[in-house]
Structure formats: C-alpha cells, structure tokens
Amino acid sequence: MIIKKIVLSLIILCNIMLFHSIQAQSLKHPVIWVTEDERVDILDKIDKYVWAKSIVNQLHNKVDDELKAHQENPNRILNSIPAFAKHDRENSEQKAGPIAAGHNKVLALASEAGMLYYITQEEKYAQFAADILAFYIEHIAPLTPQTTTICGYDFFDPRTTYGPFALTYDFIYTYLQKPNVTVYNKTKGRRVAFSHAKAQKAMSNIVGNVLQEYGNPDQHGKVISNHPILTASGALFGILCIENDKERQRLFDIFWETGTAHQNSFKNTILPMFGEQGIWPESTSYSFMPIITLVLNIVDRVYPEMNVTKENQHIFEGNFLFDHLRYPNRKFVRFGDSKRNNDGTEDLYKYTLAIAERRGYTNLKQQAEIALRQAYDVKGGFKPKLDDHIFNNFEPFDLFWGIPIPEKTEGAINFNKPTVLVKHAGVALQRNYVEKDNVTYGLCGIIGGAHYVHSHVTGIAMELYGAGYVMGPNAGLPPSVQERQIPLHENYFRLYAGNNTVIVNGTSHGLDKNTWKGNSYVWQNTTVNIASEPKHLEDPISTNFNFATQFLKDEVNNCDQERTLSIIRTSEKTAYYFDMFRSKSLDKNKFHDYIYHNIGDETIITNIKNEPISLEETNRYQNDIGDPVQSPGWRYFENTQVTNPTQEAVNVKFHINEDNRYMHLFVPKGIEREYTKALAPPSREAENSYLKKKTQVLAIRQNGEAWDKPFISIFEPSVGSKSSVQSVEPLMDGQKVVGAKVVSKVGKALITDFIISQDTSHASYVNKNLNLKFEGRFGIARVEEIKGEKTVSLYIGDGKKLSLAKVSIQANSLNKEFKSFIIN
Structure with missing residues (x-):
C-alpha cells in the first residue's frame, strides 16, 4: 500500500510538473518595452546624458512621495481608485473620460514604479506597484472577457488603463516570481500571497475584452477608422504578458493575422490602408498614428x-x-x-x-x-x-x-518644399519660403478635398496663411468630443459654407451612403492633382513662382470644378496668392457662390478708387436644401449685407486690429457679381483674441456658369494697411477669362505679372495687344521696371512655349522652364 501511495504521488508530481512545463513561457520579462539584457546600456545612458537623468528624476518625483504615503497607509491610494463600471457599454465617451482618467492616474503610477524597479532594482518600488496591481487583479480575475471593463467604454480602456496594467506586470514580473511575495489586500486589511493564477486570469480577461473574439469576425481589406490602431497597444501589451506559449501565440495570431470586427487584423486590415505615401489616410492630426510605428517596433523586437x-x-x-x-x-x-x-x-x-x-x-x-x-x-x-x-x-x-x-x-531635410501633395485627401500645398522672418513674410496655402475617415464635405476648399496668421482657415475640429455632436459642427463647419470653396446653385452637399460616419452627409468624390510646378517635394525652377491645379469630378452635385493656387513673390517682404476657381454644373447653371472666411475685426469693400461700396441687408443665405444637415450650411451667416450687382473691379480688406495686419483681396472687373459680407462662428484654433471673435465672411455670387468666367482672386497679406498690389485686370481670350494682369509697386520697382491659367495643358493663348503668346496650362510673364531698366522673366509651370514682345522660352522635356532677360 505504501509503495502504491508513493507511486501515485510520483505520478501526481510528474503530472504537476508536466502541467507547469506546458504552462511555462519562453518569453523573459520585461519584454514589452525593454529587456533585462538592455538594462546595462540604459544605466549607462542615464549616467551620460542629462535628458535621460531628467526622465529618471521625473519618475522619482511622481512616485516617491506616493510610495512613502502608501507605506504609511496602504489604503490611502487604493481608496482613491474610482468605482469600476459593470460592463464595457455602460458609459458614453463623455462619462467614461473622467472615470478612465481616475484609474489611469493610479495605474500609470504603478507602471512608473515598475520602471523605477527595473532601473534601481529596489524592491520597494516593485512592492508598491504590486499592491496597486493586486487591487485590480482581485476585481478583474473573477470576470469574463465579455464582462471585463474598468471605465465602462471599450474604446477607452485599451487606450488608458489596460496598457499601464500590462506594463506594471511586465516590469515587476521577476519580483512577483520570488518566493513568499505578498501584496496588500484592501478587503481583508492585510497582506496576502500574490496569486499568479489570478493575475493570468485577469490578463486573459483584459486581452479577451480588447480582441472580442465573441463578436463578429474581421473583414480583411475593409476601410476602417483609427479605433483599432488606438486600441492596439492595449491588446498587444496584454498578449505579451500571457504566460502560456501556445495561448500567447494564438492570441497574437488573432491580433496580427486574423483580427476581429473590434480589433481588426494589424497585417491584413490596418497596414493595407497605408497607400503609396505611407501615411494613415485621415485628416492631418489623426494621420500621425505613431502607434503604428510603435507596434511594428515591438513586434519586430519580440518576433524578429x-x-x-x-x-x-x-x-x-x-x-x-x-x-x-x-x-x-x-x-x-x-x-x-x-x-x-x-x-x-x-x-x-x-x-x-x-x-x-x-x-x-x-x-x-x-x-x-x-x-x-x-x-x-x-x-x-x-x-x-x-x-x-x-x-x-x-x-x-x-x-x-x-x-x-x-x-x-x-545634412538637413528641407521641409520648405513649394509643393506637397496629400493624395488621399485630394490636397495640394503651395509654399513660398523666405530666409529672413519667414513667419511674417512667408506664404503657404492648401487647396483640395475628398472623402476619407474624418473628412468634411467641401468641394475644393482653400486655406491661406499670411503675416503670422492662418488668415483664411478651413473649419477643423472643435475642442471637445461633445461639441462634435452639436448642430454648429454637423450643420456648418463640416459642410461647404463652413469652408473656403464654391457652392453651385445654392445646393452643394454630400451623400450619406458609404460615408465614414452615419447621418453626416459628407461623402464626396476625391479631388485630384492634374498639374503642379514643382512636383511633389521637388525643387522649384524659380524662387518667385509656383502653382498647383486640383480637379474635382463632382458626381454628387453633377458638376466639374477646377482650382489653381499660385504663390507669386515680388520681394523678400511682398508676395501674393493667385486663386482661380472654375466651376460649372453639368445640368443647369443658375448661380455660383465663392465663399471665403478670414479672421479679423472688419471687412471693408471698396471700388478701385478706394471708395466704399454701398450695402443693404439681405436674407439670401437663410435657406437650405432640406436635407438632415441643412446643406450647404450657410444659415450660420449673420449680419449679411450685399452690394448691388457690379461689373467693376472690387477690392476687399480684412482688418486684424490686434496687431494691424491685413488681408487684401482683389477681384478684377468684367463679370457682373454681387458681394455679400457677413459674420460666421469664430474660427477654431485662431490666434490671439480671434479664437472667440466672429469670423469675417465674404460671399461672391455670380449668375450662370463659372468655368469660362471663373472666379479670380488675388490675396495679399500685409503688415499695416498698405498693399503692394496696385491693380488687377482680367486676361481675356475672346469671351473667356484665362488669367490676370497684376500690377505691384515694391519700393522703386513697378512689377507687372501676366498670369495665364488655362484649363488644358495644350491650350493656346495669343494677346496681340500685349504681344503675349503662351501654349500650355500655366505660365507667367513678368516685367519689372526700375529707373527705366526693364527685366522680363518668363515662367512655364506647365506648357510648351511662352513669349512676351521680343523674348521667348521653350519648355524642357518636363514641360517647364524659367528664364530672365534684361531689356535695354
């Protein structure tokens, strides 16, 4: 009997050992951010570099006093932990925020204590972190993945609480493996043995809650939002803390290969959305997505x-x-x-x-x-x-x-290239940089628009910078999540009228079908670049001229639109924008409205003699098309005052009183238009007091089409009220407008620019009166006269030949060229 008992005991012991061998993991902790083998190099870094020592000092400043207080009264910090939510759909984003912040404060403290344990090897830091970790483990371990939550919102926990939970466990793992480790149990009011089984169960619940295998499967190749990127670290960090090799690999395969509807496959759904430009296809501040590079780095470290x-x-x-x-x-x-x-x-x-x-x-x-x-x-x-x-x-x-x-x-990276294209957004940037005081005298603007996650519906919108301000802003995003739901955002800022664009027949709108957000009506076609000089991130052929042309085949509003933005410099301190907007309905051309917003305190509309043009009140923009978002959004225009119809040239000044800056807008004569000035809601992220002041708005209405008779606007920002631009006239090809003549006075120089912007790359323009000929899409002939001496500069941005009087140039194989001639 004794022998049988011994044999049975040996069998049980072998089974236990076999079980533990199966459960054992091959990964050595820490593993998520750093390994034990890297510790020597990190200590050397701390010893050598002030910035590294500064981070360690900041960790001490955040942890040491809290650790001391915990040693004196372990309930003090644990009592500050907010109540746990009951399920991960309990709270809205707004309600979950403060709860997540409260938990994150404590869990971040625990992870920072874990980092100090790694650096110093002082067990007091590991013990402090373990006591906090154990409190969470006691709550989470009895749950299931479906019922696991901390803040009650499944989009927040992986971004705020699950990450530091896993990091804490990872950094103090070797300490927790020591014999006789205890943690403080708040319920029992005493120290108890740390439970590895409970810790693993809690980690499994957290990972399961992020992956949500119990939900729908992933659809590889679908277009998604940034949510599974933002939650990815919460999933990956937890997966790397699962001890069982087989289970950890299974979970990682779900994270990387298979995916779920909630946590899409990193390899097969997320990464394929990066196009040829290698950026996440959303709006600017969403596109950074550093978690992508972070995850790739961690995966490469663990699975080289x-x-x-x-x-x-x-x-x-x-x-x-x-x-x-x-x-x-x-x-x-x-x-x-x-x-x-x-x-x-x-x-x-x-x-x-x-x-x-x-x-x-x-x-x-x-x-x-x-x-x-x-x-x-x-x-x-x-x-x-x-x-x-x-x-x-x-x-x-x-x-x-x-x-x-x-x-x-x-070397250096030149981040001041004149042309930058963001293809998924249909955006073209134009820039003209100056070496001295570029903040004041440099120009930069963008034109474009498209449908993508976090897009607006704008047609070909424009944004302009000048004299230290983003003077003509696009709409952007409100400060808080809650404000995204209010009518001001949904029915104005996201729509045409909240941006600088052209509205066709008063009905320009987006579609709801296939849009990135339901009931938003912001789907539109993608604007594409059809020409630019220089090309994307290339060097210019001239320091004074560059251009880009964007085209939109608008199938929603059944119209074609084309916008050309050029920056034209006349001196180190003076330059202007040339904006030509062509637009035509493919159905009936009733009227077109050119909308432009500018920060400032007043809008002054005058004729070329600088005489104010009379205005009268109008309610023409208090209407919409009757869709759920009140397109095109111009009901938010206030104090609307309109001129009588006029074919004369019109000058507009937007005055920024705060430091006496101006944006001058010149519209050439020849086409009958009505000019409405109005006020609109304050511009988001505006500088100084203009964050709260109403935005100045100009709306120019033109009856009929605007393709052969396009909108031409010359914008010149200035410090002080004086502009260098003196006059603007249209360049005509019969009844068709093909550009503008812009005369500027800069010091003793009189500068005349003949800007030709045609709607095809093979178009020809001949002006016998000016002795000006051009074959191509975009070109500029400049005559600069100083004390009787003339210099002629010829610029082909996209074309074949350009001549003025007796001088001419022919484009190279890339359809561009620039040359200057001194005329005696």
Missing part, C-alpha cells in the same frame, strides 16, 4: 523572424511627410476633422530611429536623426517631459528607446 520592419519601409518613410505640412509659424495645415496644434512628429521619428538603429537601416537612421535634431533646435533642445495625458501615454519611451542625437548632424 517576421521581418515586419522590412516589409513596411513605406510607412517609415511616410513618417517624414508631416513636417512638410506646416505653416511658417509651425502650425499644421488643416483639412477635415483636424487640429492644427496636434503634433506627433517627434514620436514618429523616435520610434523610426529605434527601428533603424536596431535593424541597420542607415538611410532611415540618418533621416530620423536629422529630423529630430531640427525639431530640437527649434524648441531649444531636447527636454523630455512626462505629462499626465491619459491616452496612449508613452513618454517614458524616451528613456528606454531614446537614442542620443549628435549635436551636429550631416
């Missing part, structure tokens, strides 16, 4: 045999596009639901540099180092700061992944 960084080089290259989308004041251009002050570029560069350093991508490493050095130089150095932002807050990465950047780097 997958070669995920080699297969996604276009995404790393795409990370450098965003710095090309800045205005001279370093704010970002804005299209769709976007915020110009959001900036994710440094994170993109840091994560890219970490990949390039480890994988030996020499060119990528050099680009990242240069981009970071240029960013640090603008800010006065690298001064990392750990903040309390709750969403995907990964600032400590600077310590673990940060690579010292040389004080001097070889």
